[in-house]
Amino acid sequence: MNCIIIIEMGTAAVKVFAFDLSGNLISSAKGHYPTFHEQTDHSEQDPEQMFITMLYILKNLLIEKIYPKKYTVSCICFGSSMHSLLAVDKDGVPLGNAITWADNRGKKEAADLKASALGEEIYKATGTPIHPMSSLIKIAWMKNNEPEKFGLAKKFMPMKSYIIQQLTGACVIDYSIASATGLMNIHNLAWDQAALDFAGITPEELPALHPVFYSGVTLKKEYQRVLKLSPTVKILIGSSDGCLATLGAGVWGNNMATITIEDSGAFRIIGDRIIEDPKQQIFNYLLTEKHIITGGPTSNGGVIFNWFTKQFGDFPKAFDIDQSMEMLIQEAATVEVGSGGLIFLPFLHGERAPIWNPNARGCYFGVNIRHERKHFIRATIEGILFEMYSIGRTLEKHRHIEGLSINGNFASIPLCTQMIADIFNKPVSTLSHGDSIGRGAFLLSATEMGIYPSLEEASKTVAMHQTYYPKPENHQVYAQYFKVFESLITKVADEFDIISDLQQRYS
Amino acid sequence: MNQLILQQGLSKELAHxxxxxxxxxxxxxxxxxxSFSSNVADCICLYYILEGKFTWIIDSQEHTLYPGDFAMVLPGQCIGGQSSIMNIGALFWIKISTEDNGRLLLGKWSGLTKKEKVSVNQILLINKEQHVLKLKEAHALMHSLQAELQNEEVGFYTRANQLLDELFVLISRQFIRQNNSRRDFPQTFLKLEHALRQDLAHQWTVEEMATLIGMGTTAFTEKAKNYSGFSPLNYLINIRIAEATKLLKRNEVNITDIALNTGFYSSQHFSTTFKKLTGYTPTEFRKNKTTDQ
Incomplete structure (x- = not known):
């Protein structure tokens, strides 16, 4: 029997999935790697540790779970989080750690570029909003702030390219990951000259561009041997977490959109054309040259509720945050819709879409003497979801959306799913499979192998599990509170900059 | 006036x-x-504040200490009063010599088991930048210690050393309590990871890792497995191989040194473990670097 292996290099962990050719999950495993914050705004990971962790997990899964069941691996496909950047020297040796999407060191470079006409030109060409998350800004930062390292660097690549290079020797990048670097022209599918000039690099310093279906690389024989894989096993370079999650969410056509909320979150739609936004609030990433994933990301998803739980939750069992969160969710469910008029701006991590302001900060507004902890719990959840709603409304200016599919551990909490339905006033479906990125990568691989005629057909096989319908009376309440939420953000815009500046200066 | 200063070599109370x-x-x-100029400690110096307000510079960091505060300075660290003065107030201090050039903080006098000594050692070293703790429990303890040293009643030798042990255990536990909220496992695990990376050559045991973050071995193993996907020892091997990979690529350190620095028993042990996972021996890996086909 044949099987497909998916390797997903996520933000906090590598996940490896094994699917049979009908799409049944045979087994999966994860291995965690740490993120280091040596300075404020810095967020880094150790490339060798990520590679070794991936290899360890992959090898154990194959040898303990897959081979004993008599499966033969026919394809290995890669997924990964976006926007990471690693610089390597002439020998391919990393110059320090990889920088993750959450790193904000390039705040100044981003603000300057965004305020210029060049910024607008680059956004239009690359589809990536001008923000410190992008490789474009990170490379520009290195050029300005670490000239010595910048001089030694012979290649700049995302972590996924580094992992594939270790395994195969080839330095390649797929369209999905490339379209999120801020360096790829998504209209002509080549590295964008204006962006390269701004970053101060040439195309030779970047990996070779390939469609997500590219499979022209082979495993080094050492890895074939140690993983007991045949030389003919297909290595598919695959796509990004965001594009794969959208493919795996089954929202092709039918005016559907998908909401993912894990630690961070995103609102995404899939279409056959690039949507240009004069306000530069949304991204356009390529699943393929004909299939564009358009949407907006938030940095403040489940991670904010996690923060709240750590600060204010009860911990009957040491370190058992899941239990503590469950207890808080139960408490929140007893509070009326709208949390008694307590409104929360969830920008603890600054914010990306739609305001794209790294200086944004959190705020509880409207507190009165009758508010208790339970109101704060519910307000925190509603604030996170209101933010998702403002991203959704930005997209709705460009596309009519009738229904939503959700995934991610925060959005899938039943209380949250119902709130999403009520806030958006649209039916919201959960998926019958657990991991949309893994599912999306399976559908991509299976399509490449000819099991499905097209990605669209593959996406149609995604089954919805349960649909939550909106309660109009709740939507009515949310709609009024949302107006306050939205206007608050505009009104405290100046104070965001002032407080963030003071915080930087005095703490 | 219950003021007292005992010094080794001068005071008969310390002869034992x-x-x-x-x-x-x-x-x-x-x-x-x-009255308190800055100097580098060559022993463990512990201070407990009874009255007043003291402003000290410890390792170029300014600290203001109030009653109930406890300060710890380890060999090699620097302490002195702000403007070199001792403020007005009352305090206890005790200075204790170390063994093995400062590497072994608790010497032969201590009644703790070998493992416990190693753990206390690790906890104090890892938290050595913190310097100041709230440690009210030390109040009664320092008084008792003074009484034992002065009165020399039956059993005083054992009792005084027990009190010292108790003090070190208290300090270690307080470090763990202050630094681990018992809410945030990822944060705690990251701290442990830092500690492991600081001393990869050490032959870490699961028990030591658990103690370092104030958990029991069983609970720690389960939590670590659940969170990281690895058993604690496998997670450690992972870090060792990753670190070794980095050193191999850099081409500066010879393979035997890499093996020992990253915690393998020998270059043979390193070679076998490395090849089992990567398919390369360290020597082959170094030759091939990364970009070959």
Missing amino acids: FPHILEFAHKKNNTIQLN
Whole structure:
């Protein structure tokens, strides 16, 4: 029997999935790697540790779970989080750690570029909003702030390219990951000259561009041997977490959109054309040259509720945050819709879409003497979801959306799913499979192998599990509170900059 | 006036306690120039504040200490009063010698087991930048210690050393409590990871890792497995191989040194473990670097 292996290099962990050719999950495993914050705004990971962790997990899964069941691996496909950047020297040796999407060191470079006409030109060409998350800004930062390292660097690549290079020797990048670097022209599918000039690099310093279906690389024989894989096993370079999650969410056509909320979150739609936004609030990433994933990301998803739980939750069992969160969710469910008029701006991590302001900060507004902890719990959840709603409304200016599919551990909490339905006033479906990125990568691989005629057909096989319908009376309440939420953000815009500046200066 | 300063070599009370270099219970009523100038400690110096407000510079960090505060300075660290003066107030201090050039903080006098000594050692070293703790429990303990040293009643030798052990255990536990909220496992695990990376050559046991973050071995193993996907020892091997990979690529350190620095028993052990996972021996890996086909 044949099987497909998916390797997903996520933000906090590598996940490896094994699917049979009908799409049944045979087994999966994860291995965690740490993120280091040596300075404020810095967020880094150790490339060798990520590679070794991936290899360890992959090898154990194959040898303990897959081979004993008599499966033969026919394809290995890669997924990964976006926007990471690693610089390597002439020998391919990393110059320090990889920088993750959450790193904000390039705040100044981003603000300057965004305020210029060049910024607008680059956004239009690359589809990536001008923000410190992008490789474009990170490379520009290195050029300005670490000239010595910048001089030694012979290649700049995302972590996924580094992992594939270790395994195969080839330095390649797929369209999905490339379209999120801020360096790829998504209209002509080549590295964008204006962006390269701004970053101060040439195309030779970047990996070779390939469609997500590219499979022209082979495993080094050492890895074939140690993983007991045949030389003919297909290595598919695959796509990004965001594009794969959208493919795996089954929202092709039918005016559907998908909401993912894990630690961070995103609102995404899939279409056959690039949507240009004069306000530069949304991204356009390529699943393929004909299939564009358009949407907006938030940095403040489940991670904010996690923060709240750590600060204010009860911990009957040491370190058992899941239990503590469950207890808080139960408490929140007893509070009326709208949390008694307590409104929360969830920008603890600054914010990306739609305001794209790294200086944004959190705020509880409207507190009165009758508010208790339970109101704060519910307000925190509603604030996170209101933010998702403002991203959704930005997209709705460009596309009519009738229904939503959700995934991610925060959005899938039943209380949250119902709130999403009520806030958006649209039916919201959960998926019958657990991991949309893994599912999306399976559908991509299976399509490449000819099991499905097209990605669209593959996406149609995604089954919805349960649909939550909106309660109009709740939507009515949310709609009024949302107006306050939205206007608050505009009104405290100046104070965001002032407080963030003071915080930087005095703490 | 219950003021007391005992010094090794001068005070007969310390004759039985060669490891106690100084014990003082001091009331400072006047400010004198150069009464506490900055110097580098060559022993463990512990201070407990009874009255007043003391502003000290410890390892170039300024700390203000109030009653109930406890300060710890380890060999090699620097302490002195702000403007080199000792403020007005009352305090206890005790200075204790270390063994093995400062590597072994608790010497032969200690009644802790070998494992416990290793753990206390690790906890103090990892938290050595913190310097100041809230440790009210030390109050009664320092008084008892003073009484034992002065009165020499039956059993005083054992009792005094037990009190010292108790003090070190208290300090270690307080470090763990202050630094681990018992809410945030990822944060705690990251701290552990830092500690492991600081001393990869050490033959870490699961028990030591668990103790370091204040958990029982069983609960820690389960939590670590759940969170990281690895058993604690496998997670450690992972870090070792990753670190070794980095050193191999850099081409500066020879393979035997890499093996020992990253915690493998020998270059043979390193070679076998490395090849089992990567398919390369360290020598082959170094030759091939990364970009070959």
